[in-house]
Amino acid sequence: MSDGREGAVTAAPLFAGGNEGSEPRWWQRGVIYQVYPRSFQDSNGDGVGDLPGILRRLEYLKWLGADAVWISPFYPSPMRDFGYDVTDHEAVDKAFGSIVDFDAVVREAHARGIRVILDFIPNHTSNRHPWFLESRLSREAPRRDWYIWRDAAPGGGPPNNWRSAFGGSAWEWDSHTRQYYLHTFLREQPDLNWRNPAVERAMHHVVRFWLDRGADGLRVDAVQKVIKDHLFRDDPPNPAYVEGSDDPYDALLHEHSSDQPEIHDVIERMRAVVDGYGGDRVMIGEIYNEVERIVAYYGRDGRGVHFPYNFQLIKLPWDARVIDAAIRRYESLLPPGAWPNWVLGNHDRARVASRVGPAQARVAAMLLLTLRGTPTLYYGDELGMRNVDIPPERVQDPWEKNLPGRGLGRDPVRTPMQWDGSRNAGFSDVEPWLPLSRDCSRVNVRAQERDPTSMLTLHRALLALRRREPALSMGDWAPVQAEESVLAFTRSHGGTRFLVALNMGPEPASLRVGGPGTVELGTLPGSEGQPVDRTLRLRGDEGVIVRLA
The missing domain is CATH 3.90.400.10 (Oligo-1,6-glucosidase; Domain 2)
Incomplete structure (x- = not known):
């Protein structure tokens, strides 16, 4: 059949230093679930989430279908930036428990087939370190x-x-x-000098400490900031900056304070430490940059990070033609053998349900979990949690405190996980460190787990289908020509092919299909099992996965 495919992208062997010709690695097949530990589960009644709380909820992650849990920082810290200002890189802050609790999380996660990824913060420490x-x-x-x-x-x-x-x-x-x-961030977060070999050796020791304790990988925070221009030249002005509306940080182009050529040597040496533990550990880079620069962090001959986080779905307008073009460009820019990835939300950016609305959040979930590459799911997005309004007296984030009224604060996306309809949503026995959403009595795990039409049920179905069908986890990808509000592509592996068609608008739309198929899964009730022939008709805000004959 003719399905409008244009230049399929085939899953290529891994970079040199990987496992060319062998089975895919777990982080290629799997889905990463990010936990912000302060907000996931409180176990000791202080209103703050902790490692024993994560331990308690591991069975939920297994039930959901997550393959790995990325845990945001839990290291000793004055909490000026809530764990990203570290005073001891090789310990656990008492607010989160102890090193014994960490060991228990790793042991019990592994017993459930769940990998554990940690935040590694190389750019800076606390000023109390x-x-x-x-x-x-x-x-x-x-x-x-x-x-x-x-x-x-x-x-x-x-x-x-x-x-x-x-x-x-x-x-x-x-x-x-x-x-x-x-200090690239708070004044309480002085930058380390990675041009000093002693600093690099000390930080490599930190990496080994956690890998020795069983961590399966690292998410390397703000890695593009680690090396600065050795001449300390001024950053040039940004001609596109709009005074008063944009983030003041963007008034300059960070040509000298970030993303320096020498960073790739630093990453190569860091990667060598990780690779010393065998091919099953993963190193992920946090890089906010243009896609042309992001792909450079795969490194020379694949000796950079295993993959740099790709934040395009967070940053771009929610428009089918814009996102279609972005996916195609990203795929075209990936170095041979590089493994892609996609992110819809994290602890720094507005929740997807607030950005695109609850109806389109379902479509977004289908997009995230069917694109080629490793998806990362932010806690609570599987429920459709939205940004929470934070009263001025409850603001915690230093970014909001330093630049009030700009809407830059991250507290609204870090509110407690909504487990049930009880007081404090099952997160804590006391008032949580951040307020809960007003809709937590209905937007929670307990309310959605048995509802066949819920956001949580959709996520479980998508994760199960992705795990069951290699075409959706490891298969080739090809764009499909579509118009207006429809985004479409195919995934294929062996003799199995799926068409993913997403209506990113509220009005009905259609897509011409060259042959027969059957809807395997839809974002709206009533579509599964429906036959498809020459024309696929989509309701507004609907996405479907079609098994092609």
Whole structure:
């Protein structure tokens, strides 16, 4: 049959250093589920989620069909940036439990066939980290060069115009040693100097510590920021910046403060540490950049990260033609053998149900879980959780506190997981650290688990189908010509082919199909088992997976 396919992309062997010609790795077949530990499950009645809470909910992750759990930071921290300001990279903050609890999570997750991925934070530490406390003792301190210190500019003021991602200058004056230190994020998060080999050795030790304890991989935070221009040149202005409406950080093009050529050498050496534990560990990079730059992080001959997170579905307008073009371009830019990935939500960006609406969130789930590559699912998105309005007196996020009224705060996407309709939604016996959504009495696991039309049931069905059908997890991908609000593509493996057709608008639409098939799964009730011949008719806000004859 003719289904409008244009240039199928075949699943190629892995990069050099992988397992060419052998079975796909677990992280290629599987689905990653991100847990923000403060908000997943409180086990001790303090209103904050913890590792024992994750342990308690592992059976849910198995039931859902997740293959791996990525746990956001749980390291000792003053919590100025809620765990991303680390004081000890090789321990667990008491708010989250203990190292014994971590070991239990790994052991019990593995017993259920679930891998464990940790956040690794290489760019910075807390300003209370022993390394930084020693660094700021004097200009001659043994660890002075572990951080980035600079004299004031001629005439005074910061050494250059680099900006902090959380507002203001990226430089903080230290009156004791009379120099500035660099902080790409909060002033309480001084940047490490990765041009110092001692820093790199120390951070590699951190990687080995967690891999030795059974972690299956790392999500490397803000990795493109790790190396800066050695001449400390000013960043140029961004001509597209709109004063007063855009994030002030975007007023500059970060040509010198980020994404430097030497970062790829750093990543190669980090990857070598991970590869030393065998081919079953994974290293994922967090890179917010244009897709042309993102794909560079696969590295030379595939010696970079196993995959850099691809955030296009978070950032792009929810428009079928825009997203179709983006998928095609991404696939065309991937280096030979590179493994793609897709993300719909995370702890930093608005929830998908708030971005596109509850109806289209179902379509988005089908898109995420049928595209070629590894999908990452953010906790609560499988329920259709939406952003929660945070009263000013309950705001926790330093980004919102530093730049109030800009809508940059991340608290609305970090609210507690909604487990049931009880008080505090089954998350805690006491008031949680962030407020719950007003709809938590109906948008929760208990209410949706037995509802055949629920968002949770749809996710379980999609995950089960993806696991059951290699065409949807490991198969080839090819775009299908569609018009207006319809996005379509095929997935194929062996003799099995599926057509995925998604109506990304509220009005009915149709797609010409060159031959017969049967709807395997739909986002709306009543479509499964329906025959398809020459024309596939889609209701508004409907997606279907068609098994082609």
